[in-house]
Amino acid sequence: MKDAGFIFGSYAATLGSILVFAWVTLRRAKKSSSQVSDSDKTWL
């Protein structure tokens, strides 16, 4: 494929950012979750 670096780079940057954001969010959630009682978690 011509210009493969640019094209794969775009896909990698896009998916990579999404995965990193998701991972950071879930990790932070897990950290605080144990300190919060289930009654405060409105979504449960």
Added chain:
Amino acid sequence: MSRPNKGKVFSAVLIKDLRIELRSRVLTNQVLPFAGLVMIMFAFALDNDDVLQRVAGGLIWLATLFSSLIIIQRSFAVESADHALDSLRVAGIDLAGVFFGKAIALAIKLIVLDFVLIVTAMLLYRVDLTGPGLVLLVTCVLCSATGLGFVGTLYGGLTAGAKGRETLLPLLLLPVVAPVLIAATRATEAAFASGGAQTSEGWAWVGLLAIFAAVFGVGGSLAFGPLIDE
């Protein structure tokens, strides 16, 4: 005792801010020399008379924006130092009046600053000004100083007292004032006739500056009270 109305608050705050300036002379002793220095630094960096003449308008407004950051921070440092804003709020003063008072005081300082910058540009960068150009330039300075006064007071009030305000204010303010930089620069270039620009081309940009000032005058007077009300 009845609460003072909006007009009285406005003139009291305006006069107070200008009096503080007259007594402390921060503008004349520190900001104006800084702005002049920036204009000289531009000349060192660009090092070409033709280029300087061509870009004089842009340099004047860049210097204005950077100096305005200092003036705005100074304008709110005097308020947050003794919790003066808190006292005004507790007293139940009309905060829209405070907003307009501070904004116009700021605008007046910016007009003085721009006057000095324009004279510096005429001397150092050898730009010429004709009669119609002068009228255009004066209107342009009045409109953009008012617009910058409104936006500066709004964001200055928000960042006053916040940690890291020195770095937060430019981040918030500079994107918002981009239209002022574009419009005022084009109008000033038209007034200086740099790059063969016609004076008449500048008036549309002055119109944009007036719209900007009107939008943020209304928006600012609505938002300022809730923003500093804590």
Added chain:
Amino acid sequence: MSRLINSKSATGTQATRVLGLLAIVVMLWVVVSGLVFTPQDVVQGESVRIMYVHVPSAWIAYLAFILTAVASASWLIGKKHSMGFDRFAGASAEVGVMFMAITLLTGSLWGRLTWGEFWQWDPRLTTTAFLFVTYLGYLAVRRLDGSAEQRARRSAIMALLAVLEIPLVHFSVVIWRSLHQGATVLNPSGDVKLDDLMLFTLFSGVVGFTLVFFWLVLHRQRTMLLVDVVNSRGLDAAIADRRAEAGN
């Protein structure tokens, strides 16, 4: 990947797990179809493949900022000042800023291939860049010290001021560019002939990115609530300590 839909995640529910799975399936399809199945474009060649991630990112970025503004206005107007609106606004802005960064990055890579330049002073690009910086400022304001109520009020007003600012920036850049017709912007995107599979892939991209957006916002919003609860608990504990001290 399985970690992301982990049933033990603190902010996950049945709904987010279904949403997450759907998002993963659609995104996998977009990647495979965008990179392998779709043909190259007559004008743009292979670089058209970047469009399958660029266009949906841009769509999500703008959607995020519209939702932030709507949620901020709802917080301000609502009598109860429900903090849910504030957290939604904040979560949506964070995810939006990320997608805006992706949009600018993939856009400039595409531009390098098609225009030969990473950047053009085109009104759409310039406004997008200003929107990005403006919302970075918004997120900085959210991080200022203060109570949750203060944060909500400040940031709601900031979001609404951005709604004033962005049209002014866009308008001034449009007339700035139209007066200074320098290099004519080569704009091949107008000539693209999309076949059915290309259109379908682009459409799936929009759907997939929207699913990802809502999955991220839901989790981020709930995480914000958790952090708020932990922080306010810390404050309550400190107040209780002081009370006990004063009582002695």
